[in-house]
Amino acid sequence: MQLLLIGISHRTAPVELRERVDFQVRGVAGALRALAERGSAREAVVVSTCNRAELYVACDEAAATRQDVVRFVSEYNGVPAAEVAPHIYEVVDLEVARHLFRVAAGLDSLVMGEPQILGQVKDAHTVASDTQTVGPVLNRLFHTSFAVGKRVRSETGVGSGAVSISYAAVALARKIFGDLNSRSVAVIGAGEMGKLTALHMKAQSVQHITIVSRTMAHAARTAEAIGGASAAPWEELDAVLSASDIVITATGAAAPILTKAHIEAVMRPRRNRPLFIIDIAMPRDVEAQAGEIEQVFLYNIDDLQSTVRENMARRASEVSRAESIVRDEVDKFGVWFRSRGVIPTVVALRERFEAIRRAELERLQFKLSTLPPDARARVDEITHLIVEKLLLTPTEQLKSLNDADTVGAYSEALTRLFGLSEPEERRKVEPFARNRPPTTRR
Amino acid sequence: MNLVPLALYAVALVAYAWHFAQRNPVVGRSATTLLVAAALSHTFVIGMQTMEAGHVPMTGATSAISTFVWMLALSYLYLEMTTDERAMGVFILPLLVALQAIPAFNPSIEDRAEVLQGPLFGIHVSSLLFAYASFALACVVGITYVLLFKEIKAKHLGFFYARLPSLQVLDRMNQGAIVIGWIFLTIGIIVGAFWAAQARGGYSALDPRVQAMSLQDPKIFVALVCWLVYSFELFAARRIGWGGRRAAYLSAVGFLIVLFNFVPISYFFSKSHNF
Numbered sequence: 001m002q003l004l005l006i007g008i009s010h011r012t013a014p015v016e017l018r019e020r021v022d023f024q025v026r027g028v029a030g031a032l033r034a035l036a037e038r039g040s041a042r043e044a045v046v047v048s049t050c051n052r053a054e055l056y057v058a059c060d061e062a063a064a065t066r067q068d069v070v071r072f073v074s075e076y077n078g079v080p081a082a083e084v085a086p087h088i089y090e091v092v093d094l095e096v097a098r099h100l101f102r103v104a105a106g107l108d109s110l111v112m113g114e115p116q117i118l119g120q121v122k123d124a125h126t127v128a129s130d131t132q133t134v135g136p137v138l139n140r141l142f143h144t145s146f147a148v149g150k151r152v153r154s155e156t157g158v159g160s161g162a163v164s165i166s167y168a169a170v171a172l173a174r175k176i177f178g179d180l181n182s183r184s185v186a187v188i189g190a191g192e193m194g195k196l197t198a199l200h201m202k203a204q205s206v207q208h209i210t211i212v213s214r215t216m217a218h219a220a221r222t223a224e225a226i227g228g229a230s231a232a233p234w235e236e237l238d239a240v241l242s243a244s245d246i247v248i249t250a251t252g253a254a255a256p257i258l259t260k261a262h263i264e265a266v267m268r269p270r271r272n273r274p275l276f277i278i279d280i281a282m283p284r285d286v287e288a289q290a291g292e293i294e295q296v297f298l299y300n301i302d303d304l305q306s307t308v309r310e311n312m313a314r315r316a317s318e319v320s321r322a323e324s325i326v327r328d329e330v331d332k333f334g335v336w337f338r339s340r341g342v343i344p345t346v347v348a349l350r351e352r353f354e355a356i357r358r359a360e361l362e363r364l365q366f367k368l369s370t371l372p373p374d375a376r377a378r379v380d381e382i383t384h385l386i387v388e389k390l391l392l393t394p395t396e397q398l399k400s401l402n403d404a405d406t407v408g409a410y411s412e413a414l415t416r417l418f419g420l421s422e423p424e425e426r427r428k429v430e431p432f433a434r435n436r437p438p439t440t441r442r
Numbered sequence: 443m444n445l446v447p448l449a450l451y452a453v454a455l456v457a458y459a460w461h462f463a464q465r466n467p468v469v470g471r472s473a474t475t476l477l478v479a480a481a482l483s484h485t486f487v488i489g490m491q492t493m494e495a496g497h498v499p500m501t502g503a504t505s506a507i508s509t510f511v512w513m514l515a516l517s518y519l520y521l522e523m524t525t526d527e528r529a530m531g532v533f534i535l536p537l538l539v540a541l542q543a544i545p546a547f548n549p550s551i552e553d554r555a556e557v558l559q560g561p562l563f564g565i566h567v568s569s570l571l572f573a574y575a576s577f578a579l580a581c582v583v584g585i586t587y588v589l590l591f592k593e594i595k596a597k598h599l600g601f602f603y604a605r606l607p608s609l610q611v612l613d614r615m616n617q618g619a620i621v622i623g624w625i626f627l628t629i630g631i632i633v634g635a636f637w638a639a640q641a642r643g644g645y646s647a648l649d650p651r652v653q654a655m656s657l658q659d660p661k662i663f664v665a666l667v668c669w670l671v672y673s674f675e676l677f678a679a680r681r682i683g684w685g686g687r688r689a690a691y692l693s694a695v696g697f698l699i700v701l702f703n704f705v706p707i708s709y710f711f712s713k714s715h716n717f
Contacts, residue, residue: 154467160604175594178608272683274609291595295686303597309598 001042001137001340002062003096006069006088007054011085011111021084023048026122031076034133037360040068043135044143045128050121051110056100056170058137062092068234086360098142099331101326104149105194112315113322118149140336148329155325157318161311165199165304168311169278172304173204173246176276176297184208186244187229188237189251190218193280197248198226210240214251241266249285257368262291278304333403342398345411348420349394353387444487444508450480451515451542454536462532462605470528470709474519475532481515484542500567503705508545509568510536510704514575521579521615527607531580544705562637570630570665574621577672580616581697584690585610591687600603604655613686616693617679624672631669634662664703671696 008021025029028046035044035055043058053072059065064431070088074081091099099108104121106113118323121158123144128134134142153159162168170180177183187198190213198209209229213219232240241247241263251257258277263286267275272295279286279300291298360384368376401407414420458684460466491499492528499505518534534576569692589602608614656662675692678684684692 158647161599172594172599175590175603175608178610254595270683272685276684294688297594299597307597307599 001058001060002065003058003070003093003141003337004057004062004065004067004090005054005092005096005099006043006073006090007047007052007107008058008084008089009052009054011108012089016184017079017083017087018050018053020079021053021073023053023077024051026076028127030127032133034076034301035069036131036133037295038068038072040065042132043138045124047121047124048311049414050119052108054101056096056138056141058135060228060355066090071385082419093332094334094337097144098326098330100145101148101329102323104145105152105322105326106149106325107152107319107322111163112159112319113153114163115153115159118146118153121145123148135420137337137340140335144329144333145296148326151325151329153321156321157323158315160318161307162270163308163311163315165301165308166197168198168304168307170200170204171301172297172299172307173276176274177245180204182207183245185209185245185246185248186210186212186240187222188212188247188249188257188285189281190215190222191250191252194248194250195222197224197250197278197280198229201246201248202226202228203302206246210244210331212237212240237354238262238266243278245274247275249277249279250281251285251315253281253285254283256285256287258286258290260287260293261325263290264293267293267296276436337411338404338407339399341404341407342401342411345414345420346395349418350391351413352418357383357387383402443540447484447487447511448539448542448546450483451511451535451538452474452536455532455539455695456481456522458528458531460533461528465522467604473531474522474528477515477519477535481512481519484508484512484515492695498564498568500571504545504548506567506571507541507704510571510574511542511545513571514538514578514690517572517579521619525607527611527617529607530579530582530586531604534579535550535664537578537582541705562633562640565679566630566634566637569633573623573626573630574704576619576626577668577693577700580619580693581624583616584620584693585611586692588694591690611684613689616690617685620675620689620693622674624669624676627665627669627672631665661707664699664707668696668699668703671699702716 008018010018013021023046028048030309031046032044035041035046035057041057047056047057053073055069057065057069067316070085070090071081073079073088074084077084081353100121102108104118105397106117109117123143124423125134125146127140128138137268146373162171173180173183180201181204185198185201185208187209189209196209198211209223209226211219211223211226211229212234214234215230216231216233218231223229223231234371249258262276264432271338272296274295277286277290277298279298282301284403287299288298288300290296361380364377368379371379398410401410454473454476457469457476461473462469488499498509500509503546513537514534518691522531581630583595586602586606587609590606590612591600593599594609648699671692675689676686679689
């Protein structure tokens with residue numbers, strides 16, 4: 001059994017192509033069924049997100065299967081093979097494991113360490129599970145990748161720190177106020193920027209959002225667009241500021257609208273409750289000196305940008321620790337994966353022994369027929385137990401092998417010694433081995 | 443015997459520091475387990491001393507320190523378990539280790555002076571020790587508040603930003619600890635004054651220590667200063683908006699005075715409290 005990965009991602013293909021090679025458009029489950037019908041793959045999982053489309057396949061012969069899978073990608077999505085081919089990457093066996101583990105850990109993502117990808121990988125596995133296209137190999141591979149994703153998140157800082165401006169602002173607000181759902185937000189300025197930020201705050205389920213604008217009609221319209229927000233006229237600005245915990249300023253004013261003295265005056269009735277001001281206007285709406293006031297935390301767009309940059313740098317510095325976790329897990333998976341090379345031989349050996357037992361019982365059927373039925377059942381049981389006992393140690397020994405050369409040598413020897421049939425012949429009977437136990441008894 | 447808790451506190455300190463630096467959840471849980479073990483062994487030691495001496499060992503300065511460390515460890519564990527925040531451990535544990543070193547290397551239990559018998563004295567000492575433990579927690583929480591505050595204010599979000607809970611949570615913890623401490627400090631002082639008045643009227647009125655119990659005695663005077671500092675802190679935080687960083691600074695100053703009163707003054711200056 002070999003592992004094969006065929007895929008395109010943001011690293012190899014432009015968005016125009018990624019849009020066309022998107023398995024989500026026509027349904028991942030349908031794609032899996034279509035691939036299964038072609039019969040070249042024994043197990044398959046499709047991971048399809050806006051940044052990547054990857055087919056993870058377990059097959060007998062990667063070299064033969066890869067052509068068919070590439071053809072499938074082009075045919076299924078209706079994109080000419082010549083167009084897709086230059087952007088496709090393909091890896092086999094343990095490199096597939098390494099790739100998937102890195103993907104699950106967010107190391108291959110556009111934004112280093114982003115957490116959504118792990119959920120997307122899990123979903124991909126669930127869909128394949130429901131469509132019954134995963135077997136023991138991909139099951140093991142994917143479950144290991146979930147564990148890798150978890151380990152990397154908890155043991156390294158690859159996923160820590162906000163890496164977008166809006167999330168950096170929310171993270172800061174949380175560090176100042178703790179829970180945000182008893183907090184009030186004021187948005188000054190009814191433009192698009194202010195509206196977007198207000199929507200972001202609303203998603204954090206803050207208690208109340210008030211929009212203040214020089215034109216009351218604009219404020220009212222924006223408040224309505226956000227939903228659940230209220231509008232206030234410019235004259236009430238001070239009252240709104242006094243009642244708010246988080247203030248977002250996003251007006252188009254040419255000069256600062258909030259001076260240090262102004263904010264000092266607003267702070268007095270608040271009895272110095274902390275005030276977090278996010279100034280996303282350009283030019284700035286709030287005098288920089290206002291940040292000197294005790295209990296006022298003033299961040300402008302550049303400040304947020306630089307915390308984002310710091311977080312990005314911190315994530316990048318954690319990558320080597322994450323990579324070593326990936327290496328560690330690939331090694332562990334490799335031991336298991338290589339030991340699986342022996343399974344066809346084990347199956348063939350068991351089948352051979354069972355066939356001999358049946359043949360002998362059949363040959364003696366005439367003599368056995370004189371026995372009472374329960375005695376005949378005992379004979380059947382005893383012969384079965386003898387075969388099991390004989391096979392127990394060799395099976396255990398074979399399964400504990402973990403390097404490919406030894407596995408090959410043992411399989412070769414057993415095939416000759418016991419006259420086993422070629423494993424390929426048996427496999428062709430059943431291209432999709434669906435979670436079937438490797439042994440067939442009775 | 444006080445060496446066992448000291449050793450466990452020290453090991454727990456290492457674990458808390460390691461957890462703080464690496465943020466490994468397994469190390470964090472081990473740190474808590476070690477601290478629980480330290481507190482249990484300390485409970486055992488104090489229990490044994492109580493059986494041996496026939497009274498809780500808190501009449502002398504040295505054994506009072508041991509009891510204080512024990513109360514502080516328990517209060518911190520309570521705080522950690524109710525808030526699920528481990529970051530403060532690395533700040534509390536050095537204090538536990540440093541203070542526990544005094545009784546560990548000086549393990550005598552003082553005989554209880556005749557004059558100190560009676561329930562009022564027990565209430566006096568235990569409520570003050572508990573008040574001091576609360577103030578110690580408030581101080582540590584206050585220090586962490588200032589560290590985090592400075593990082594956010596300076597727009598340089600780094601080490602403490604990633605490790606400490608929010609300013610709001612720290613502020614609430616600080617205020618809560620001060621309120622509890624203040625209540626017990628008040629009870630301790632009032633009961634102490636009441637006890638002293640009784641002692642003066644009783645048969646031990648001629649004891650020079652009882653006679654020294656007045657406002658001129660440094661220990662009593664500094665205790666009242668503490669009370670004033672914390673009363674002001676509570677008032678200022680509620681009435682004039684001195685919450686947050688100023689409250690944190692005040693709680694640090696208050697605890698420095700407490701510590702000063704607790705160790706050097708008890709040992710070297712007080713004429714009324716050297717039993």
